[in-house]
Amino acid sequence: MQYALNMAEEALKFAEVPVGAVxxxxxxxxxxxxxxxxxxxxxxxxxxxxxxxxxCQTINNERLIKATVYVTLEPCLMCMGALLNARIARLVFGARDFIRGAAGSKWNFATGDKVYGKIQVDEGVLEDKCAHLLTDFFQNVRSK
Structure with a gap:
């Protein structure tokens, strides 16, 4: 998760919303x-x-069975759909997204029975650091 947090910090250099995934x-x-x-x-x-x-390019396969995704912010609907399509086995995320989160905070597409696959979800890993990075970014944007 620390690697994903480092990727999120890299996004700040480009004025991007600081979300990182590994x-x-x-x-x-x-x-x-x-x-x-x-x-x-x-x-x-x-x-x-x-x-x-x-x-997918690295392993030359569109299926990432048995892979784990570490991401600093709970995935949105689009990203959760992509994770399901790739057959990701496990999702680990830091901060919850109560507005757009699709892994349990707003919607739950990771373990719901209407999807064709299920993803094991571990949430709240380095949550404070991930959340503060996002909060600081948006406070800075709004102050300009």
Missing amino acids: IVLNQKVIGKAHNKVRINNNPCAHAEILALEEA
């Missing part, structure tokens, strides 16, 4: 990213999506 398979990092929505002028360039793309 994907691990067999104790090896196969994908990592931070938000690049502004950099890429792409509303889909969330950290999870970009890390998934890198991970």
Whole structure:
């Protein structure tokens, strides 16, 4: 999770919302990213999506069975859908997103019985650090 937090801090250099994601398979990092929505002028360039793309390229497979995603903020609907499509086994996230969170805070698509796969979810890992990074970012943006 610390690696994902480091990726989130990297996003700050580009005035991006500080979210970082790291994907691990067999104790090896196969994908990592931070938000690049502004950099890429792409509303889909969330950290999870970009890390998934890198991970799939790394192992040359669209399925990431047995992989774990570490992300600093609870995934949104779009990202949770991508994680389910990739067949991620486990999701570990830091801060909860009570507005857009799709892993239990607003909606729960990770373990709901209407989805074709289930993801083990571990939440609140380094939660204070992840939440403070986001809170500080948005306070700074609003003060300008």
